[in-house]
Amino acid sequence: MRATDNVNIVALRELTTPRELREDLPITQKQADVVLNARKSLKNIISHLDKRMVAIVGPCSIHNEDSAVEYAEKLAKIQEKTKDKLLIVMRAYFEKPRTTIGWKGLLYDPELNGSYNMKKGLHLSRKIMLSILDAGIPIATEILDPIVPQYLTDLISWSAIGARTSESQIHRQMVSGLSMPVGFKNSTDGSLYTSAQAIKTARNPHFFFGINIDGQVALAETKGNAYTHFILRGGCLGPNYEVEHIAFAEALLRKEKIGSGIVVDCSHANSRKDYKKQSKVLDNIIEQKLSGNKSIVGVMIESFLEQGSQKIGSGRLKPNVSVTDSCIGWEETEQLLMKLAEV
Numbered sequence: 001m002r003a004t005d006n007v008n009i010v011a012l013r014e015l016t017t018p019r020e021l022r023e024d025l026p027i028t029q030k031q032a033d034v035v036l037n038a039r040k041s042l043k044n045i046i047s048h049l050d051k052r053m054v055a056i057v058g059p060c061s062i063h064n065e066d067s068a069v070e071y072a073e074k075l076a077k078i079q080e081k082t083k084d085k086l087l088i089v090m091r092a093y094f095e096k097p098r099t100t101i102g103w104k105g106l107l108y109d110p111e112l113n114g115s116y117n118m119k120k121g122l123h124l125s126r127k128i129m130l131s132i133l134d135a136g137i138p139i140a141t142e143i144l145d146p147i148v149p150q151y152l153t154d155l156i157s158w159s160a161i162g163a164r165t166s167e168s169q170i171h172r173q174m175v176s177g178l179s180m181p182v183g184f185k186n187s188t189d190g191s192l193y194t195s196a197q198a199i200k201t202a203r204n205p206h207f208f209f210g211i212n213i214d215g216q217v218a219l220a221e222t223k224g225n226a227y228t229h230f231i232l233r234g235g236c237l238g239p240n241y242e243v244e245h246i247a248f249a250e251a252l253l254r255k256e257k258i259g260s261g262i263v264v265d266c267s268h269a270n271s272r273k274d275y276k277k278q279s280k281v282l283d284n285i286i287e288q289k290l291s292g293n294k295s296i297v298g299v300m301i302e303s304f305l306e307q308g309s310q311k312i313g314s315g316r317l318k319p320n321v322s323v324t325d326s327c328i329g330w331e332e333t334e335q336l337l338m339k340l341a342e343v
């Protein structure tokens with residue numbers, strides 16, 4: 001008989017199971033304390049019970065282990081100085097959603113050369129995450145593939161669903177079972193309606209197809225995630241961080257009877273992908289806070305050890321410069337975080 005399926009499949013290669021990876025690279029009690037303490041603080045910040053702001057800060061993507069750990073260690077020093085005012089969570093992004101095609105992150109292609117050694121990607125990503133926790137810094141990431149949570153979510157304190165997937169039922173139901181607060185970005189066209197629907201959907205219980213820790217296909221039954229919230233990232237029509245945009249987001253939340261605070265992304269379409277504009281967005285948020293705004297509870301900043309970005313395939317890659325969106329450099333990061341802490 002002629003085959004009717006797998007027509008476009010080249011190979012299905014077995015991967016390490018989540019249990020094998022977790023046994024190979026287990027979380028220690030000290031690391032778990034970092035994860036859990038930050039989750040608790042984040043839940044309180046998002047629910048307006050903790051008056052600190054959250055700063056989700058770090059590179060657009062991680063492509064080098066040593067640089068990521070060095071960055072986390074630097075952040076830890078700022079966290080110590082600002083701990084009464086700010087909760088700092090590091091962007092440790094290993095999966096990148098692409099507008100069309102491109103490098104999909106260290107988890108997929110750890111050698112950054114199209115070899116897609118995903119087994120190595122899983123191992124390296126988890127190893128880097130554990131080292132970031134060793135620096136005492138909690139982790140924020142985007143969860144893109146619904147298979148991935150079983151491998152890594154024990155290490156994560158906050159997650160994002162990106163602009164390109166906030167409308168997806170698969171992602172909304174996945175979030176309903178995640179153990180940490182999750183922000184939904186507005187869609188790339190700037191619509192807040194889809195993320196408002198996502199916030200609501202993920203707060204409900206769901207039944208769906210998943211995998212368990214042994215990689216076995218499973219029927220997942222979830223409770224619903226009470227800590228979902230907006231992330232305003234701007235859209236193709238322009239930014240959405242100014243007073244009138246925040247007021248619109250607040251009105252949507254009121255209409256849906258959702259009490260969670262709002263996180264503003266200073267990067268992406270809010271900075272028109274120009275890292276030099278992130279400080280302008282942050283200044284505006286600081287002004288709004290000083291004028292009495294209560295709904296904004298956090299900011300996201302794309303920052304790395306060195307400013308700017310570089311293209312994969314353009315020669316030898318620098319370890320300290322982003323290989324995806326451009327980032328502000330370390331000096332500016334420190335200044336912006338200190339400024340935010342003064343609010």
Ligand SMILES: O=C[C@H](O)[C@H](O)COP(=O)(O)O
Binds near residue numbers: 060101
């Ligand atoms: O944050 C990173 C990028 O904005 C996102 O992954 C999309 O990137 P692309 O438009 O370069 O594919």
Ligand SMILES: C=C(OP(=O)(O)O)C(=O)O
Binds near residue numbers: 093142163164268
């Ligand atoms: C891809 C990202 O953002 P967005 O979904 O807003 O484009 C990101 O934060 O890395």
